[in-house]
Amino acid sequence: MKSPRKVLVGTVAGVIAIAGVGWGVSTRLRSPADEAALRRPPKASLVTAPVEHTRLASTIVVNGTLEYGSPLPISLAGMVGGGVGGGVGGAAGGADTTQRATRAPRPGTIREGGVLLEVNGRPVFAMAGKVPMHRTIAPGAKGDDVEQLQRSLRRLGYGTRVTGVFDQATVAAVTRFYARKGYAAQQPTLEARQQLDTLRKAVQTAQETLAVEQKTLDQGGDVLPLKLKLTNARADLKAAERAHRQAKEQEHTTEDIARIESADAAVRAAEEKLLQAEQDLAAARADNGRQEPSTGPSTGPTSGPTTGPGAPGATPAPPATPKPPADTTLLELRVSNARADLDAARRAYGRIEEEARQAREKKLTELSKGVRDAEEAVAVAEQALRQARALSPAKLKVANARKDVSAAKTLMAEYLRGYGTTIPPGELVFLPRLPARLHKAAVKAGETVDKAIATVTSSTFVVAGSVEATEATLLKEGMPAVIETEAGRTFPARLTAFGQQAKLATGEAKAGENTSATSSEPVLISPLSGKGLRGLSGASVTVKVTVGATDSAVLVVPVAAVITSADGKARVRVEVAPDRTRDVEVRTGLTADGKVEVTGDLKQGDRVVINSA
Numbered sequence: 273m274k275s276p277r278k279v280l281v282g283t284v285a286g287v288i289a290i291a292g293v294g295w296g297v298s299t300r301l302r303s304p305a306d307e308a309a310l311r312r313p314p315k316a317s318l319v320t321a322p323v324e325h326t327r328l329a330s331t332i333v334v335n336g337t338l339e340y341g342s343p344l345p346i347s348l349a350g351m352v353g354g355g356v357g358g359g360v361g362g363a364a365g366g367a368d369t370t371q372r373a374t375r376a377p378r379p380g381t382i383r384e385g386g387v388l389l390e391v392n393g394r395p396v397f398a399m400a401g402k403v404p405m406h407r408t409i410a411p412g413a414k415g416d417d418v419e420q421l422q423r424s425l426r427r428l429g430y431g432t433r434v435t436g437v438f439d440q441a442t443v444a445a446v447t448r449f450y451a452r453k454g455y456a457a458q459q460p461t462l463e464a465r466q467q468l469d470t471l472r473k474a475v476q477t478a479q480e481t482l483a484v485e486q487k488t489l490d491q492g493g494d495v496l497p498l499k500l501k502l503t504n505a506r507a508d509l510k511a512a513e514r515a516h517r518q519a520k521e522q523e524h525t526t527e528d529i530a531r532i533e534s535a536d537a538a539v540r541a542a543e544e545k546l547l548q549a550e551q552d553l554a555a556a557r558a559d560n561g562r563q564e565p566s567t568g569p570s571t572g573p574t575s576g577p578t579t580g581p582g583a584p585g586a587t588p589a590p591p592a593t594p595k596p597p598a599d600t601t602l603l604e605l606r607v608s609n610a611r612a613d614l615d616a617a618r619r620a621y622g623r624i625e626e627e628a629r630q631a632r633e634k635k636l637t638e639l640s641k642g643v644r645d646a647e648e649a650v651a652v653a654e655q656a657l658r659q660a661r662a663l664s665p666a667k668l669k670v671a672n673a674r675k676d677v678s679a680a681k682t683l684m685a686e687y688l689r690g691y692g693t694t695i696p697p698g699e700l701v702f703l704p705r706l707p708a709r710l711h712k713a714a715v716k717a718g719e720t721v722d723k724a725i726a727t728v729t730s731s732t733f734v735v736a737g738s739v740e741a742t743e744a745t746l747l748k749e750g751m752p753a754v755i756e757t758e759a760g761r762t763f764p765a766r767l768t769a770f771g772q773q774a775k776l777a778t779g780e781a782k783a784g785e786n787t788s789a790t791s792s793e794p795v796l797i798s799p800l801s802g803k804g805l806r807g808l809s810g811a812s813v814t815v816k817v818t819v820g821a822t823d824s825a826v827l828v829v830p831v832a833a834v835i836t837s838a839d840g841k842a843r844v845r846v847e848v849a850p851d852r853t854r855d856v857e858v859r860t861g862l863t864a865d866g867k868v869e870v871t872g873d874l875k876q877g878d879r880v881v882i883n884s885a
Contacts, residue, residue, distance in 0.1 A: 320847050320879035321830050323870075328828050329821035330864035332746065334795055336737030338755070338805065338813050340709055340729035341798070347724045349405040350697030352391035353458065370720060371698070377713040377726040384706045385428045387453065391721050394699060395455050399424040401702035408697055410690035413438040420702065421695075425449060443693045458694045468691060471684040478680045482673035489666035498660050502653035509646035516639040519632070528628035535621040542617040546610035553603040560597040707731055733805050734768070735797040735815050744770055744793035746819045753797050753817040757808060763799050767817050770795040820862050828867040833880040834860060844870065845881040853881055 352371060375390035382388065388396045401420035409418060419436040422445075426432060430445040450457040460468070490499070524532065708728045715725050735755060739747070753765040774794040797815050799805060833844050842860050845853040861869030874880075 318847060318851060318853070318881050319883040321833060321882050323874050323876055323878040323880060324828050324867075325825050325876040326828060327822055327825045328862050328864050328867060328869050330819050330862060331816040332739055332743050332819055334735070334737035334739055334753075334797065334815040334817060336735040336797070336813060336815060338733055338735050338757075338808050338811050340711060340809060341732055341734035341796070342705070342730040343711065343727055344703070344729070345714075345724040345727050346388075346701055346703070348391070348396065348698040348701070348721060350408070352396060352696055352698035352721075353394040354461075354696070371722070373715050373717055373719055373721050373725075376715060376717045377710055379710050379713060381731060382703070382706065382708045382710050382728060384424060385449070385453075388701060388710070389715070389725060391698065394696075395450075395453060396698065396725075397453075397700055398706065398708075399700055399702050400427075400704075400706040402704050403702060405697055405700045405702055408690065409438050409695040409700075411438055411440075411443060411692045411694070412689050417702070418442070421446075421700070446695065447693060458696060458699070460691060464691065468684075468687060471680070471687055475677065475680040475684055478673065478676040482670065482677050485666060485669040485673045489670050495657060495660045498653065498657040502650065502657055505646065505649040505653040509643070509650050512639065512642040512646040516636070516643050519636055519639050524628050524632065525635075528624075528631065531624045532621070532628060535617070535624045539614070539617040539621050542610065542614035546607065546614050549603065549607040549610040553600055553607050556598050556600045556603050560600070703728065705730060731802075733799050733802055733809070735765070735799075735813055736774075736794065737797070737815065738792040738794050739770075741791055741793055744795075747795070747817065749773075751817055751819060753815050755797065755799060756814045756816070757811060758813075761804075763801070763805065765797045765799045765815065768796045768798045820864070822862055822869060826861070826869045827871065827874055827876065829870050829874075829880050830882050831863060831866055831868050832882040834858065834868060834870070842870075844872075844874070846874070847879045847881060 348371075351369075354369065371391050373389055373391055374393050375387075377389045382398050384398065384400050386398050388398050390396070399421065401417070401424065403416045403420055405417065407413075407417070409421065414437050416436070418438050419434055421438075422432050422434045422436070422442055425442070425445045426434065428449065430449050432441050432445040435442075447457040489495070709731045710726050711729045712727045713725070714723065714727065715721055747767060747770050749767060749769065751767040753767055755763040755765045771793045774796045795817075797817065829844060834842050835844070837843055842858050843855045844858055846856050847853050856873050858870040858872035858874065861871070863869075
């Protein structure tokens with residue numbers, strides 16, 4: 273039987289439980305009016321945002337990987353050592369010519385003139401140049417590859433002129449370069465020197481054979497008389513030319529000179545005889561003039577004393593007896609004959625001179641004909657000798673011997689063009705830009721070298737990524753950027769290339785390839801400094817490229833706060849009190865990250881309406 277106390281406690285507990293249930297149900301029950309009141313919208317209010325004073329920047333986000341730039345696989349252009357003419361350390365004839373790495377490439381910085389690796393104990397050097405190594409550079413070689421080699425040697429301190437020709441000065445510079453690096457420049461081996469000696473002996477033998485055959489031809493019985501005839505004809509030609517030359521130099525012969533001198537003496541004698549006759553005739557005529565008598569007494573005054581004999585009034589003297597004049601006919605005849613003799617002597621002198629001139633011309637004509645005849649005789653003798661030699665059986669032997677000499681000299685000249693100090697094609701690797709970084713070696717010591725030996729990169733970091741084609745239109749090379757790592761570290765950077773240029777820089781495209789059909793464009797961003805980045809190679813980073821920014825802090829508002837009125841002017845609504853606003857005309861500027869630069873009757877802290885409820 274239950275206790276009355278327990279019954280009372282149970283009854284009270286039941287009443288309390290029923291009351292609680294009833295109260296809970298009553299709180300859930302609402303009348304229709306209450307439901308309507310609860311569902312009524314709140315009173316309308318303004319949504320605002322503050323006017324900020326900050327520096328605004330528009331950026332494009334690029335996701336990429338931080339890595340060393342310009343990866344380039346490199347391989348050898350040919351044999352290392354043992355090139356044309358062989359070399360110190362090169363493979364001898366019949367020996368194993370396998371190219372085997374004896375020192376593997378080592379990751380790290382590659383500088384101009386540095387050793388990339390060793391193959392069969394020979395070095396492989398790195399040089400700066402855009403023209404790839406493609407041949408053995410031998411003495412006399414010309415080209416752009418030689419020119420860039422000379423420029424590299426000059427930069428390394430081995431002075432040599434940049435001529436584009438692998439001359440002796442360049443050979444000396446290469447020899448000094450190899451020696452300073454601890455190696456011997458490629459020199460001809462014993463086998464190469466023996467080959468050159470064999471070629472020289474072949475030339476000598478061919479020349480000796482030619483001399484023997486030529487002597488046999490010249491001493492042949494069928495041509496010896498013709499050779500003698502040619503020799504005599506040439507001697508006759510020289511004699512004829514000498515006689516003709518002497519005749520031209522001598523105006524008269526000895527005989528003609530004697531005749532002319534004799535005729536000249538006759539003229540002078542006739543001139544003297546005529547002069548004497550004329551003098552005699554003149555004297556005779558003068559005497560006759562003095563002997564003529566007077567024609568009457570003198571009527572003129574007389575001179576003398578006035579007294580004594582002969583004075584006026586004295587007896588005149590008797591007249592003198594006249595003397596008959598001398599006969600000059602003989603003298604005149606002598607003068608006439610002397611003149612005739614002089615004319616005859618002068619005509620004889622002229623005739624002798626004319627005869628001497630004609631004789632000289634005749635002799636010169638005969639001597640000229642003699643020279644021509646001698647020249648013709650020489651030509652005939654030469655032709656006869658040539659024909660005889662052409663028909664001689666020894667002629668063919670001489671011709672063949674000459675061909676053998678020419679062929680032997682040609683072979684030796686070709687060999688000498690590549691003989692001496694050379695650079696085998698595998699001992700130089702030209703890289704477009706140095707210093708560079710050897711990123712990864714592709715061959716180990718002891719392995720054969722028959723493929724790419726390593727991958728080199730530039731010594732600077734880059735971030736490669738892509739952007740949408742529409743965003744690429746906003747980019748310009750040189751734009752500032754910020755690289756941000758996953759840990760939050762930031763590094764200043766710069767946009768170095770985008771689009772086709774970025775593909776060319778990374779080796780993903782060839783020059784002239786059309787990339788306009790793609791929806792995205794590659795970009796390359798380079799850090800301004802490599803400090804702090806060395807341990808981040810291969811890390812994923814985010815880059816923000818600034819395509820526009822204000823020079824300083826400006827007033828900015830949300831883009832949604834700017835409205836355009838019917839007059840086309842931009843305005844914002846500024847809250848002046850709860851639920852009260854005023855319109856402010858503004859000028860907009862740079863837009864970035866959902867905000868826009870504004871100028872107008874605003875100040876920092878003002879609240880602008882961005883939406884109305």
